Amino acid sequence: MEHFIETIGRNMFAIFGVMALVGGLLMIASKSAIHSVLGFLFAMLNIAGCFLALEAEFLGVAQILVYAGGIVVLFLFVVMLVEVSKKKEGEVFQLQSRYAVAAVAVGAAMFLAVFRKAFFGVASPEALVLRPELAKGLxxxxxxxxxxxxxxxADYLLPFEILSVxxxxxxxxxVVLAKTERV
Amino acid sequence: MVSLNAVLLISFLLFSIGIAGVLIRRNALIILMCVELMLNAANLNFIAFARHNGSVAGQAFALLVMGFAAAEVAVGLALVVALYRRRDTVQVDDINLLKG
Structure with missing residues (x-):
């Protein structure tokens, strides 16, 4: 039993990653938009799990707060505003552009060839490294x-400020886009 | 310790799902969600490389990308709402005003 739990703990990233893929597939495959949003939520939570497995704890928690707490709720609001009492999508998928599908298939084959060559290589042992003057007392x-x-x-203050703007x-x-015409 | 290739593979598959969704779905909202998924796949790559390299830059930029994604969702959803108000649809096939 302990061995089983230990194995799960070691393979946490793979488990979360596969579940995120399942969430993504649910998102693009389900007919109802609400189900798509739920699949999106599932994928985002599992990506947060991936962040945690990669020892980026702060980003994992931020992912849950920003996506599950903010963006998914925003999507649900708009879906309920827009989709209610609308007729179902007659044709869910549009596969008429065969060239696009072929291009994606070729790209996927190329990527898979790259991955087949070097699957599961060696990983670096060190965790996050800060410059000595920044890492003081930490x-x-x-x-x-x-x-x-x-x-x-210290290093990325300007991008941070640009992001706030x-x-x-x-x-x-x-606000300007979504407000009614006559105000 | 997670191997870098496993992370890159998962991230690539997530990005592919996002692209497939953008290409085959017709609902503008779902297309927006697929764009979000692609941004998250890129974020996963940032964090994987930060973990592999030991650099803090990847995590810092992943945080910035998260903020950009939030801004993009706000503007995109406002566009969808404005579109729905004007044309009464969110199906991208019905939005062909600029088509010659």
Whole structure:
């Protein structure tokens, strides 16, 4: 029994990854848009699990907060606003563009050839590494959020500030786009 | 310890599912969700390389990408709502105003 649990713990990433793929497939295959949103939610939660398995604890929690807490709820609101009392999609899929499907198949074959060559290679042992002056007084291996914040605010402050401006622009733009014509 | 190739494979498959969804679905909302899935596959790659390389940059940029994704969803959903109000549909096949 302990051996079984240990094996599961070692293969956590693969389990979460496969479940995320299942969620994605549910999302693009289900007829009702609500079911698609639920598949999306399932995929996002499992991707958060993948982040945790990759020892990015802060990002895993942020993924759950941002996606499950914000974006999925927004999608559900709009789906319920738009899809209610609408007739079903007559034809769910559009496969008339055969060239697009063929191109995707060729790309997938190429990627799979790459992966077949070097499947499951060796992995590097070291965890996150900060510059010595940033890592002062910090247990980097166990304090992921602190380590990410020190890296973010030391080296990537400008992208962070640009992101805040972009969020403001998106906020104003969303209000302008969605408001009624005569106000 | 997770091997880098396993992460890249999962991320590639997620990205492919996203592309397939964008190509074959007709509902604008589901197309938006597929774009989100593709962004998440890219995020997974960022974090895998950060883990492999020991650099904090990957995680920092994954966080930034998450913020961009939120902004994109806000604007995209506003576009869908505006479209629905004007044309009464969210099926991309019915939106052919610019088609010659």
């Amino acid at each position: 247990d980097v291996a166990h304090q992921n959020a602190q380590a990410v914040s020190r890296g973010l605010f 972009i969020l403001l622009v998106a906020l104003v733009g969303a």
